[in-house]
Amino acid sequence: MSHRYSAFRAVWAGSTALAAAAAFSIAAPAAAQDSETADATEGQLATIIVTANRREENLQDVPVSADILDQERIGAIFSGAGDITALAGTAPGLNVESSNGRVAPRFYxxxxxxxxxxxxxxxxxxxxLDDVVMENVTLKSFPIFDVERVEVLRGPQGTLFGRNTPAGIVKIDSIKPSHDTSVAAGLSFGSLDTISLNGAVGGSIAKDVLAFRVAAQMQKRGDWISNGFTNQENALGGYADFAVRGQLLFTPNDRTSINAAVNFRDLQGSSTFFRANILGPGNNKLNANYDRDTVFYDAGGGNQADYQQFGATLTAAYEFDGATLTSITSHWTSEGSSRGDVDGGFGAVFLPGGGGPGLIPFPSDTQDSIDLKQTTQEVRLASTGEGPLSWQVGGxxxxxxxxxxTVGFTFPPPxxxxxxxxxxxxxxxxxxxLTEKLRVTGGLRYTDDQKDFFVRSGAAPQPRSVGDDQFDWDVSIFGDVSDDASVYAKIANSFRGPTIQGRDVAFFNPPSVAQSENITSYEVGFKSELADRTVRLNGAAYYYTVEDPQFTAVGGAGNLVQLINANKGEAWGLEFDGAFQVSPQFLVTLGVAYNNTAIKDSTLAVGICAQCTVTDPTRVISGSTRALINNNPFPNAPEWSGDFTARYSIPVGNSGEFFIFTDWVYLGDTNFLLYESREFNAKSRIEGGLKVGYSGDEGQWEVAAFARNITDEDNVLGVVDFNNNTAFVNDPRIIGVMFGVKY
Structure with a gap:
């Protein structure tokens, strides 16, 4: 390991010791209030702040369909040491999954x-993360900790946030340094030897001039999965995921602020655990081959994942009279690898004694690694005046x-x-x-995007180059119907740049290329706060078309990864977000989304697996291992999704409370692939969490018991479209206790 990573491990160790000395907490105590809620009087809903327009605004005043996860919700989501895929379903219309363990998540x-x-x-x-795009899939997995909020902005966001945002963005804002001394730290213990430790300390170094904040997190789990092939008990499944963030805020005068931030992560643990032949055949039910606590691996090297990530960001702002100039400079690196026994079983049918469990046509053991550098620079000038006109420009x-x-351990060289x-x-x-009640907004962005690919070693040179330059635009109108209700309409166009996929070069096939996809979205919505601001009802309806949508034909009998462009994609849907302050002690939130998607291409066919049962045999091309996909839903796009939370508290004395918090997510029937089969889809999935505890001294400390996946659901999260009905599943129930302080 490099000296740089060793140094940051030392920083991590020091900051963790400091946090542990202060106290222990997996999340901010339940009674503590976020800064954005300060204007809410007792018994009213808190104001929700969003930065969808690159400035802080009330969610109720912005023409965007959004969901905001505050500190308490984030603390509950990750209380069982989950990774970023735990965000799946926490906002209506949001899905997140990964076949690379705690790295390389896929967002929908x-x-x-x-x-x-x-x-x-x-x-x-x-x-x-803090206004810096995490473009590569490994960077997208950086842990969420010590954050102010997570914003899920639905629909095209290309005007202000750039290409590759036609579906939306997940925006994570960390807590920034301040001159007020603060300490938050804590510890949770859970089943499967799960430990989560985090802490943060900040304050003033030079009064009103220099402030700091250091935050750190450790998530750890013991081995809990046995290998039935080697008869080793509790041999797999553990991980240790460390992350630290340090920030310095320099404010030499009233007009200038400079924030320097450093992020580091070290992950040592397990990749995804694939499980051979656990679906069907002929249906999507988990069969007798499935045992959550056991796999049957003859390869994969223990499915190990090893990653280090480092990022440095410098954000500088200067306030002129009537405008603010902001510069964001950032550099990130990501190094690591993950290996997997991808077939999920052992042996092959042509070996003596066959293989198991079920059919294993031939072994598949691969490792992928990355060595990445990313640099970004943004400069923008935004108005700050109080007049009817607001504007911003940037580059x-x-x-x-x-x-x-890519290393195929049963194939030729890496x-x-x-x-x-x-x-x-x-x-x-x-x-x-335009008037006291009517506002219009328009945006335009020009982007030039160029990509190049070449084979560095191990295969014949097969260079590829793609590029595109396009305009993104949006126009919206927002009107106040009354003091408590508003409506809006928005049209937006955005694009995802062209893409090159080169993994198949390692398996004797050429790279594939997909041209840009373009989305045009039409959206109408309403926003309201009723009953003396104790009820918030927001909703939206949308329709969008995607020209040349990029899809990935994964697997098939040849286990290839081919980029393709369909002719067109269409979708329409409805979204609802509600919050109900039933009493000062009882808060309920509810979100629901309906989303209907369809691929529109009458001639496009993709490879199908060798063993699964295609739902409509007439779609299989005669004499071929390919099937037509016209009118099929988009992959991993459940029609229905939703989330529910409830928090009830009972005051104790003058400064304490007993509280109960529960949160639930729902993802409806989901087809995992481009073609439809009886095996490779999931029925509706539901998972819930519970937290019960006591908070004292007006939220300065907290003790609680918690549970994630409290009903211990066995949910299929994804599949491997290869030669056997292999899938991967969710984590089991985690039950634990936690203690925390915040001053």
Whole structure:
């Protein structure tokens, strides 16, 4: 390991010791209030702040369909040491999954995403950490800790946030340094030897001039999965995921602020556990081969994952009279690898004694690794005046360079390929208050996006280059119907840049290329706060078309990863977000989304697996291992999704409370692949969490018991479209206790 990573491990160790000395907490105590809720009087709903327009605004005043996860909800979601895929379903219309363990998550919003498991995959959902795009899939997995909020913005966001956002964005904002001394730290213990430790400390170094904040998190789990092939008990499944963030805020005068942030992560643990032949055959039910606590691996090297990530960001702002100039400079690196016994079983049918469990046509043991560098620069100038006109203009530059190495342990030598991407953009947005109750906003962005690919070693040179330059635009109108209710309409156009997929070079096939996809979205919505601000009802209806949608044909009998463009994609849906302050002590939230998607291409066919049962045999091309996919839903796009939370508290004395918090997510019937089969889909999935505890001294400390996946659901999260009905599933129930303080 490099000296740089060793140094940051030392920083992590020091900050963890400091946090542990202060106290222990998995999340902010339940009674503590976020800064954004300060204007809410007792018994009223808190104001929700969003930055969808790159400035802080009340959610009720912005023409966007959004869901906001506050500190308490985030603390509950990750209380069982979950990774970023735990966000799946926490906002209506949001799905997240991964076949690479705790790295390389795949995001979907309004049904639009990408099932590509390669480390070079592009996605139509962008993840931003402190206004910096985490473009590569490994960067998207950076742990969520010590954050102010997570915003899920649904629909095209290309004008202000750039290409590769046609589905939406997940925007993560960390807690920034301040001159008020603060300490938060804590510890939770759970089943399967699960430990989560985090802490943060901040305050003033030089009064009103220099402030700092250091936050750290450790998530750890013991081995809990046995290997039935080797008869080793509790041999697999453990991990240790460390992350630390340090920030310095320099404010030499009233007009200037400079924030320097450093992020580091070290992950040592398990990749995804594939399970052979656990579906069907002939249906999508888990069969007798399935045992959550056992796998049957003759390969895979223990399905190990080893990643280190480092990022440095410098954010500078200067306030002129009437405008603010902001510059964001960032550099990130990501190094690591993950290996898997992808067939999920052992042996092969042509070996003496066969293989198991079920049919294993031939072994598949692969490892993918990445060595990535990403640099971004953004400059924007935004108005700050009180008049009817608001505006902002800016420029953006993006550069990435990374190698991906694929090792097929039953194939010839490792193959290393290189991907480079250079993009730049100019953008602007103007809003005008036409009347006291009516506001219009329009935005425009020009982007030039260029990608290059070549084989560095292990295979014949097969260079590819793609590029595109396009305009993104949006127009919206927002009107106040009354003091408590508003309506809006929005039309937006956005694109995802062209993509090169080169993993198949390692398996004797050429790279594939997909051209840009373009989305045009039409949306209408309403926002309301009723009953003296104790009820919030927000909703939206949308319809969008995607020209040349990029899809990934994963697997088939040849186990290839091919990029394809369909002719068109269509979707429409409804979204609802509600919050109900039933009493000062009782808060309920409810979100529901309906999303209907369809691929429109009468001639497009993709490879199908060798063993599964295609739902409609007439779609299988005669004499072929391919099936037509016209009118099929988008992959990993459930029609129905939703979430529910409830928090009830009972005051104790003058400064304490007993509380109960529960949260639930629902994802409806889901087809995992481009074609439809009886095996490779999931019925509706539901998971819930519970937290029961006591908070004292007006939220300064808390003790609680918690549970994640409290009903111990066995949910199929994804499949491997190969030669056997292999799938991967969710984590089991985690029950634990937690203690925390916050001053």
């Amino acid at each position: 919003i309004r049904g639009l995403g990408n099932t590509d498991f390669d480390l070079a995959a592009s996605q139509p959902v962008s993840v931003l 953006f530059y993006f550069e990435s360079d990374f190698d991906v190495t 193959v290393t390929v290189n991907h480079t991407n250079e993009a730049w953009a100019l953008f602007g947005q103007v809003g005008y208050q």
